[in-house]
Amino acid sequence: MSRRSGIVMALVFAFSVVGLDWSLGVAPDPYRSPDPMAYGSKSGASGAICTFAPGAEQ
């Protein structure tokens, strides 16, 4: 087995994540999409971010 098999596994994993989410009935809605760029628009950051700390003093 070559390393290419590993790449294929990784890509299958990535597409499975998207496919599973889609199969759970959560499809994106293009009519609710924000502006292309947050900078200079009214639709800013989602706030869903790695440093998010619920309950911490802000």
Added chain:
Amino acid sequence: MVIRTLLITGLLLTLAVSAGVRFSLLLALGLLIGFSLERFGFGFAGPWRRLIRERNAQGFVAQLVAIGLTAVAIQPIIAFAPGTLIGAIAPVSLTMVAAAFVFGLSMQMILGCGSGTLVNAGSGNAIALTALPLFCIGSFLGTLLVPFAIEATPHIPISLTESFGVGGGVTVTLFGLVGVGFLASWYSAGSLWNKKLLIAGVILSALAILHVLVAGQPWGVVYGLGLWVAKAAQGLGWDAASAQFWIHPINAQALQSSILTDTTSLTSLGLIGGAALAAWRDSSDQPFKQPIAAWYFAVAALFGLLLGISSRLAFGCNVGALFSGIASGSLHGWLWLIAGFAGSIVGVKWRDQLWRRASEGLS
């Protein structure tokens, strides 16, 4: 090459039409970051390992340059767009420091940090492929533990930009980076500069700045991984309302929405895809399995799990906390650097011992 370019263009156009242009741009940024990291050999765990073992500070200095360039751009941009753009500001606490230590240790055990595990998996590395699913599960478990950590110890967010103003925040950040650079140069046994890695650092910095402009928030990795597992758990009957982390409006909204509209999910998927593109051509000549005993894959899985748990408790990995945290002017990024590096010193030692045993008689 032409077929791959057409496929990627088609994928991005499909996402732009089906979800929105912003999300297509975020996936494109993730692909570019993953491609650049793999092609230039730029990372976080590896350079720290080379600094600790070989006194080679070239990769570490390139990281500092990348963070500094990003800081100079994003701290003013974020400060002048309040309510629209946000920084990676997180609290400092005892549990945060302890978790960063564990992350630093774990990333040396699998030679992959937050971004590195995704890039390594995308490039077909067997250990990273073993660790990645556990990394995701760990990230989810971390979200369940974070509220308890916050209740157990004081958590205080400190923003250098808020404390010293924009100019002061950038200045303190740059002085800090130069100070760390001096420490690294004092410890280093050779040249500090590596042209290839510095170019990679500049490219990464440019992509990280673009990420802030497009997403409105700095680059992160781990949030998306935990979200994927939370969604899967919900599909299996888990009640998200039972978890304090997931009832917060921002997270509840993320759970109800497609991952194709989640910032960190898109860039993390892009990292895998970008690394796959970069590694594809030469991958058929390289062996998939490394010459080590099978039990080391169990070790990789365990430390992949710890990588996920610790990154949530530390409010980010080497990307969300270290890179984006320091660049945003968050004090927690600096504490992450110190604790993560201390953990890496232990991790390098443990990894060398275990790797030696795992490869005895097999190579």
